[in-house]
Each structure stands twice: as C-alpha cells, then as structure tokens.
Amino acid sequence: MPLPDGSASINFASSGHSGLSQRHFIGNTSAMGFHHVAIAIHDTKANYQFYTEVMGFELVKTVTAPTPEGGYSKHFFYSTGQTSSGEQGMIAFWEIHVESLEGFETNLNKGAGLPWWANHLAFDAPTVADFERHRERWRAHGQTVLEVDHDFCRSIYIRDPEGNTVEFCLTTRDFTPEEKAHALELLLDPNPPMEKTFGAKIWQPEGDPILLPSG
Structure with a gap:
C-alpha cells in the first residue's frame, strides 16, 4: 500500500515472505554508480x-x-x-x-555453466544518437549485432574476445510507481506471470536488419 510520502510498502508477512522486512521503501535513494x-x-x-x-x-x-x-x-x-x-x-x-592460476576461465558464463546472455556488461547509451552510433561502429568493425526492445529500454549486444557479452543500453522511459511496486511483489514469487517478449532484430555488418518474431 502507498505510504504518506508516496513511496510503496509491502507486507511480506501476509504474503508468506517472512524472511524480508515487512516494510520496503521504494524511491528516496541516492544515486550511485x-x-x-x-x-x-x-x-x-x-x-x-x-x-x-x-x-x-x-x-x-x-x-x-x-x-x-x-x-x-x-x-x-x-x-x-x-x-x-x-x-x-x-x-x-x-x-x-x-603459475598456480594458469588456464583459468575468463568467459564469465562458461565458467559458471550458464548461457551466453546471463552474465553480461551493460554500458549506458544516453541518447538515441549515441545508441545508433555505437551500433553502426560495431557493424563497421564486422560485428553481427543483436538489438532487443525491452519496452523500458533498447539494447544491443555482441561478445568481446574472451567471449563475454557486452551491451549498450538506451533507457527510453521512467519506471512507473506501479512497476516499482510490482517488481517487489515478484521478488520472491515462485510462480510469476510471464511478460510479453518484445521485438528483436539481427544487424549484419551490411544490409537491412533481420526481424525476429516477438511473442
């Protein structure tokens, strides 16, 4: 329910999540990078x-x-x-x-036994122009680029020489109070509802993008 300052709280005890604090404030935090x-x-x-x-x-x-x-x-x-x-x-x-550390794994996902998309490094693209400039520079260097529309942001992905996935991400809108409250509700939900998947496309080094189906 909303708190007097406009932030949100959730009673985890009533929802069965007694391991967390009953009141969790959303917002009013200092920016930290x-x-x-x-x-x-x-x-x-x-x-x-x-x-x-x-x-x-x-x-x-x-x-x-x-x-x-x-x-x-x-x-x-x-x-x-x-x-x-x-x-x-x-x-x-x-x-x-x-000498004792020779041969260690530098691919973060391979070392953890995870798929390529799990652990990744995402860098900020502050504007649409920055986002498109990064994408076109990648293509000019012969990279095949995956672009995904996540609704609240747009992302492009490739992999570095060690096999780690890197991303440039453009935030397209602010989060709503409802989204923030819903995020907390989903935190420990064992059966969360699945969201719609948004559009994706593949950019080869040359030519038009290949559109991938969304669901």
Missing part, C-alpha cells in the same frame, strides 16, 4: 583492440604490482566516457601472471 568492474583476461592485445576500437573506450591507467601468490599482475583501466548522470564510467581488466 559503479566506479569500475574488473575482469581477468588472457589476450591483452585483442582485449585492447576490442575495447578501444570496437567499443570506443580509452585506456587511461595501467597498474603493475606483485600478487600475494608470488607472481605479478597488470591492472588496466579504461574510461567508458560520461554517463547520462554526468558520472565518469570505467571498466578494468586483469592480466595475471601466477
């Missing part, structure tokens, strides 16, 4: 070429240091540009030289 996410890689050269040329990011800092396991590491920081909220985005990668 990631400083960076760090991922281990194997092919530093291919990674650099991909994230600078294909993604359009800039390598801004490399930190070298010994590791507790006896080897050493390089830690690469790439600027992803400024987000729609004015924050400076970054992503980082590890090149790890430790």
Whole structure:
C-alpha cells in the first residue's frame, strides 16, 4: 500500500515472505554508480583492440604490482566516457601472471555453466544518437549485432574476445510507481506471470536488419 510520502510498502508477512522486512521503501535513494568492474583476461592485445576500437573506450591507467601468490599482475583501466548522470564510467581488466592460476576461465558464463546472455556488461547509451552510433561502429568493425526492445529500454549486444557479452543500453522511459511496486511483489514469487517478449532484430555488418518474431 502507498505510504504518506508516496513511496510503496509491502507486507511480506501476509504474503508468506517472512524472511524480508515487512516494510520496503521504494524511491528516496541516492544515486550511485559503479566506479569500475574488473575482469581477468588472457589476450591483452585483442582485449585492447576490442575495447578501444570496437567499443570506443580509452585506456587511461595501467597498474603493475606483485600478487600475494608470488607472481605479478597488470591492472588496466579504461574510461567508458560520461554517463547520462554526468558520472565518469570505467571498466578494468586483469592480466595475471601466477603459475598456480594458469588456464583459468575468463568467459564469465562458461565458467559458471550458464548461457551466453546471463552474465553480461551493460554500458549506458544516453541518447538515441549515441545508441545508433555505437551500433553502426560495431557493424563497421564486422560485428553481427543483436538489438532487443525491452519496452523500458533498447539494447544491443555482441561478445568481446574472451567471449563475454557486452551491451549498450538506451533507457527510453521512467519506471512507473506501479512497476516499482510490482517488481517487489515478484521478488520472491515462485510462480510469476510471464511478460510479453518484445521485438528483436539481427544487424549484419551490411544490409537491412533481420526481424525476429516477438511473442
């Protein structure tokens, strides 16, 4: 039910979800972004070429240091540009030289036994022009691009040299109070209703997109 300040609350005890607080406030939170996410890689050269040329990011800092396991590491920081909220985005990668760690899996989904779409890195595309510019740059570099309309946002996807899925995402509208309340209701629902799937298309490096059926 609505609270006096206009936010929402849900009585989890009455819905059988006694493990959570009975009152959960929606909204009134301070904005917070990631400083960076760090991922281990194997092919530093291919990674650099991909994230600078294909993604359009800039390598801004490399930190070298010994590791507790006896080897050493390089830690690469790439600027992803400024987000729609004015924050400076970054992503980082590890090149790890430790004999006991050789052969580790760098594909996040493969290592977890998950499909390609589960774990992924989504970067902000603040405007339609930015979104389309990223998509066309990907295509110009020979990438086949999946584009999906999620209703509240539009996304494009490809994979990096380690096999990890990367995304540029354009937010197309604000969330409604009803959506926020419904999100909390679905949080622990063992039998949630299925939502409509929205349109998707495949962009080859050249030519018109291939439309995929929606349901």
